[in-house]
Amino acid sequence: MxxxxxxxxxxxxxxxxxxxxxxxxxxxxxxxxxxxxxxxxxxxxxxxxxxxxxxxxxxxxxxxxxxxxxxxxxxxxxxxxxxxxxxxxxxxxxxxxxxxxxxxxxxxxxxxxxxxxxxxxxxxxxQSAAWGKEWTDAAFTSEWMLDLTAAELAEMEEELQAVSRRWRERGRAARTAGDTTGREHVTVHLYGFPFRP
Missing domain, CATH: 1.10.10.10 (Winged helix-like DNA-binding domain superfamily/Winged helix DNA-binding domain)
Structure with missing residues (x-):
């Protein structure tokens, strides 16, 4: 591998x-x-x-x-x-x-x-209105409250990194192949940290 x-x-x-x-x-x-x-x-x-x-x-x-x-x-x-x-x-x-x-x-x-x-x-x-319905419907903000151990949180971070790498490579490959129609820079912010209510 x-x-x-x-x-x-x-x-x-x-x-x-x-x-x-x-x-x-x-x-x-x-x-x-x-x-x-x-x-x-x-x-x-x-x-x-x-x-x-x-x-x-x-x-x-x-x-x-x-x-x-x-x-x-x-x-x-x-x-x-x-x-x-x-x-x-x-x-x-x-x-x-x-x-x-x-x-x-x-x-x-x-x-x-x-x-x-x-x-x-x-x-x-x-400026979200200027992006149009397609982009505003695709954009997201999410928050989840999970019960995890530190090891599980670290494992989840590794999985999220793998997902992000896969999508980044997909976008790069498309741009290299000339597939730029409708393609924009997209940023994804995810945070994972412990808290006590």
Whole structure:
């Protein structure tokens, strides 16, 4: 059985700290969706100076999250960027929170990701009518309350990762084959965490 692709798992605190800046999270997401882009193109989307965006892209590159996109520059003056891994990145909180500095970095990155996801979903809600009935009927938000052990929650996360990978590959294969009609970027946010009422 072939090994399943894995995300870039961050185990070094200095790498995680690259994402304590919310703009870097936003730039990484935009670059992931675009496939490749220049600092100037990204700067227009985040309403920042190209020099500032270029600085943050270099910082992400230093930590191995983005890389220059080869063969994209027409005249050598524009630097094209792409994400380094199509599988994205992730981390285990327990591997990085052994110190106050680690706990603070995990807290900042986790909250930054949550704020970014929230802003993305609120953006959709604010313009959902413009997407039309087909897309608004297909879009969903779900919440389930389950009784699980920590091991069962971890197993469920693995299953959800496998489902997500399968659908991502299906979309990529369709785009590669030229099947782009009606195809849009779709984001899915699922959270699984314990709580006590």
């Amino acid at each position: 072939p090994e399943k692709p894995r995300s870039d798992r961050i185990t070094d605190l200095s790498r995680l700290k690259a994402f304590t800046n919310p703009l870097r999270i936003q730039l990484y997401r935009l670059l992931y969706a675009a496939g490749s882009a220049t600092a100037s193109q990204l700067a227009e989307q985040v309403d920042q100076a190209p020099s500032l965006v270029s600085y943050h892209l270099r910082k992400l590159a230093e930590q191995g999250f983005v890389t220059e996109a080869s063969g994209r520059s027409d005249d050598g003056r524009q630097r094209w960027w792409q994400v380094a891994s199509e599988e994205g990145w992730g981390f285990r909180e327990s591997e990085l929170t052994g110190t106050p500095e680690g706990a603070a970095a995990v807290d900042a990155v986790t909250k930054g990701l949550l704020e970014s996801r929230d802003a993305q979903y609120r953006g959709y809600l604010g």
